[in-house]
Amino acid sequence: MPRTKKVGATGRYGARYGKGVKKRIIAIEKKQKVKHKCPECLKNGLKRISPGIWTCPKCGLKVAGKAYEPGTK
Numbered sequence: 924m925p926r927t928k929k930v931g932a933t934g935r936y937g938a939r940y941g942k943g944v945k946k947r948i949i950a951i952e953k954k955q956k957v958k959h960k961c962p963e964c965l966k967n968g969l970k971r972i973s974p975g976i977w978t979c980p981k982c983g984l985k986v987a988g989k990a991y992e993p994g995t996k
């Protein structure tokens with residue numbers, strides 16, 4: 924059985940990423956879990972349908988934003 928180091932939640936990304944990259948992945952995943960507010964109907968629940976494009980399931984608004992967070996600030 925191969926010896927594997929435990930690296931927490933990022934272990935599934937394997938060893939091909941360095942430590943700094945793992946930190947960035949953790950930060951991105953935290954952002955993805957945060958709910959974003961729709962600028963139109965002000966409901967929390969914007970969904971990222973593709974990198975940079977967010978949509979609101981309540982009113983159907985599409986928001987262009989950064990890859991991992993909508994540009995609604």
Ligand SMILES: [Zn+2]
Binds near residue numbers: 963964966979980981
């Ligand atoms: Zn909305």
